[in-house]
Amino acid sequence: xxxxxxxxxxxxxxxxRALRQARARGDEDQCLVQAGEIGDLVEIAARHGIDIDSxxxxxxxxx
Numbered sequence: 001x002x003x004x005x006x007x008x009x010x011x012x013x014x015x016x017r018a019l020r021q022a023r024a025r026g027d028e029d030q031c032l033v034q035a036g037e038i039g040d041l042v043e044i045a046a047r048h049g050i051d052i053d054s055x056x057x058x059x060x061x062x063x
Contacts, residue, residue: 018034
């Protein structure tokens with residue numbers, strides 16, 4: 001796996017974890033920030049031809 005792909009997945013993982021923590025605290029502002037970060041990372045993946053599971057988009061929209 002390329003360094004780019006590993007880094008991308010780690011950043012998504014960290015953003016998802018931060019989003020879940022923000023939701024648990026009821027921190028709506030941080031939820032928006034993390035949801036935006038996930039969306040941006042999924043978009044970057046798509047631009048590079050990397051198929052990221054659509055479950056990330058569902059996670060961002062859930063809540």
